[in-house]
Amino acid sequence: MTFQQISQRASGYLKTAETLLRAAQTMSDRAIAGHLKAHADDYQRRAEKGPHVDAAKAFVRSAANAEGEWCT
Structure with a gap:
């Protein structure tokens, strides 16, 4: 997965x-608004966690591929 992706x-x-959040602000039903805010x-x-997790997975895959190439 590339950095752009x-x-x-x-x-x-x-x-x-x-x-x-915009939808939650227009809701008159507080329960539904609360669910929307939670989502x-x-x-x-x-959004905050995703790039770090994806980058770590890509690094692990890259390292595994490099190790495989070294062993052959």
């Missing part, structure tokens, strides 16, 4: 969080 994923999560918080966490 990782950035696009994080950007998508942030856009989704913003959309959920928005989850997407914000994913």
Whole structure:
């Protein structure tokens, strides 16, 4: 996964969080608004955490591939 793909994923999560927050602000039902805000918080966490996790996985795959090439 390239850095650009990782950035696009994080950007998508942030856009989704913003959309959920806007929808929550227009809700008259507090329970539904609370659920939307909770989902928005989850997407914000994913946006913050995602690039780090994806980069770590890519590094592990890269290291494993390099090790395999060294052993042959």
